[in-house]
Amino acid sequence: MPSDDIDPAETPLAEWVDRLAQAKGAPGGGAACGVMTGIAAGLLGMVAAYTAHDLEARQAEQRLSDKRGLAMRAAEEDGVRSATFGAALAMDQGIDRERAVREATVDAVASALDVGRIATSLLEEVRLLADIGNPHVEPDLRVAVEALRAALEGTNHTARANLDLLARHRTADDHLDPQVANFERDLVDLAEKRAECNIIVTGWASE
Template sequence: MSHDDIVPAETPLEEWLGRLAEARGAPGGGAACAVMTAISAALLGMVAAYTPDDVEAERAVGRLRGRRRAATRAAEEDGVRSAAFGASLAMSDGPERERAVRQATVEAIESSLSIGRIGVSLLDDVRLLADIGNRHVEADLRVAAEALRAALEGAHLTAEANLDLLERHRTQDDQLDPRVEEFHQDLAELAEKRSECDSIATHLRSR
């Protein structure tokens, strides 16, 4: 990690947002999606903690704590990858730059999809808490669902945009066909889970 990188869990919120607002690209949209995922996990954890005398809710508290931490780590890692991605794009034109851009773009796609998978792992707890959660904090449950929906949408958008960029920098002998096929499959699965989140959020708003 370079001295310019900042760790979301150890950085005051205003400072982290200020860095996000700068023309650095690190942190960028992917890291923001990870932070939104962490916020969703934290709010779900709060709803679970406000649901006393329920074994499933108690289990959810610990599970969600772990996923919140995973999302925070993913935000940090995405910032590092974003910095490498920006450095590759800043290189002088030539074969070395093209190789560096391909490698950095593959890693950026993997990062966005990893963030998306963390978000997807929260869906079962959203459903659980929609059934058993303390209704006095249902507004917080709804906010958690909306934050998760935004995070999943953002993870899909960033992965898709980077995949489009990768396609523009490919060569016939880059041996990336299997990876690209996997990326397309992962994107389709993420889109399906995003639609599930949409349905859950809509249901929560309507009841």
């Protein structure tokens, strides 16, 4: 891991947030989305743990532990890629810089979408725990969904911004069309999950 990056799973929270506030970009918004996904998974795991009498909840608790770990690793990886991305942008103008920016931007989009896939996988756990979860920790379930919604929205913003940047640095012979098409399909899937998350929150607000 580059020395300019820090692992959110191994760093005191205050230190990680302090680093986030600096003009470094590593960690940045993508890593923050990964951490918010980890927070959502953690809170959902709490709800599952408080519903230990139910077999499905116990199974969900294990899945959520795994997903929480995936989210934190994705946050760390996004910080690594952000450092590489910043280094590419800091290069002197020229062909080498253009190539480095393209490669780093493709990696940045992929990293954001990796976080998005982990976040969207939490929706099945939300649906389950909304049905069977211990009602005494329903507020924690709602906070989890709000964190998840923020992660999904943030992932979309990050990936879209990086795709826009990539478009400005593409060349006719870069062979990136298939990859960009895959990114766009992933963003459509992400939009559907964001809409589902918004529906859940809207339903709670109308109660």
